[in-house]
Amino acid sequence: MSHEPVKFDLPTLFQELEPSLAAFEKNFPLAEFAQANYQQHPFATLLTCCDSRVSPNMLGDTFNRVFCVENIGNQFRNSEGSVLYGLLHLHTPLMLVAGHSECGAIKAAVSDYAAEPDALIKELNTVKDSLQQGCTASKIDLAAASSDQAQLAQLNVDTQVEILLKHPDVRQLVDKQELVVIGLLVDLHNVFGEGYGRVYTVNVNGVKDVDAIKAKDDIGGFTARARRLP
Numbered sequence: 001m002s003h004e005p006v007k008f009d010l011p012t013l014f015q016e017l018e019p020s021l022a023a024f025e026k027n028f029p030l031a032e033f034a035q036a037n038y039q040q041h042p043f044a045t046l047l048t049c050c051d052s053r054v055s056p057n058m059l060g061d062t063f064n065r066v067f068c069v070e071n072i073g074n075q076f077r078n079s080e081g082s083v084l085y086g087l088l089h090l091h092t093p094l095m096l097v098a099g100h101s102e103c104g105a106i107k108a109a110v111s112d113y114a115a116e117p118d119a120l121i122k123e124l125n126t127v128k129d130s131l132q133q134g135c136t137a138s139k140i141d142l143a144a145a146s147s148d149q150a151q152l153a154q155l156n157v158d159t160q161v162e163i164l165l166k167h168p169d170v171r172q173l174v175d176k177q178e179l180v181v182i183g184l185l186v187d188l189h190n191v192f193g194e195g196y197g198r199v200y201t202v203n204v205n206g207v208k209d210v211d212a213i214k215a216k217d218d219i220g221g222f223t224a225r226a227r228r229l230p
C-alpha cells in the first residue's frame, strides 16, 4: 500500500511556491467577491478522492463556485457532515461524486490493511463496505472483481450516489428537482481508450443506463460524456 517516496528539494519547492501564492493574491477576484457580499455561493458540491491527480479544476475556476469535499476513495459516509453542509446549507444545485482510475484507496481496501493506523483502517473499512455494496448490487463477487480497479471505481461511485439518494433530505431535494446528483469517473489512465484524463458521466440521480443518460436534456455537457465500463 505504501508508495515509493519521492525526494523533494524543499528549498527549491518553497522558492517555486512563492510565485503561486503571489499570483493567487494578485488575481484574487475581489470584484466578484464583493458583488457576492463576501459570502460563498458555490454551484456544486464536489465529493472527490483526494488523489492529487484528480483536480477540482476540471470544473473550471473553483473560487466561490465549487464546494469541494475530499477524502480517500470519495466516501460520502467519511465526510457526511461536510457534504450535507454543501447541499442543505449552501444549497448547491449540483452534487458531483468523482471517482478515478487506479484509486489507491480502492486498491488498499481490497488488500490487507490491518497494520495501518486505526483512523486509516476506519476510513478503508467504509471504502471496502462501499465496494461490497456496489458488487452486491451488480451481482459481482468482490474478490473476483478486485483486479479490475476501474470497474471497482465505477461501482464505488454508484454506491455513493445510491447512499446519497437514500438520505431523506437529499432525496427530497432531488424529488423537488432542486438538486441533481451526478456520478463521474475520471479516467486518468486511459482505461476507456479515448485518452488520458477524460471525464465520464456514469450515473445521474441513480440512473446508470448510458442511453437513458444520453436522453437527458437538462444536464448540459454531462449528457455527451455518458459512458460506462461494461
Ligand SMILES: [Zn+2]
Residues within 6 Å of the ligand: 049, 050, 051, 072, 073, 074, 100, 102, 103, 104, 105, 106
Ligand atoms: Zn483515489
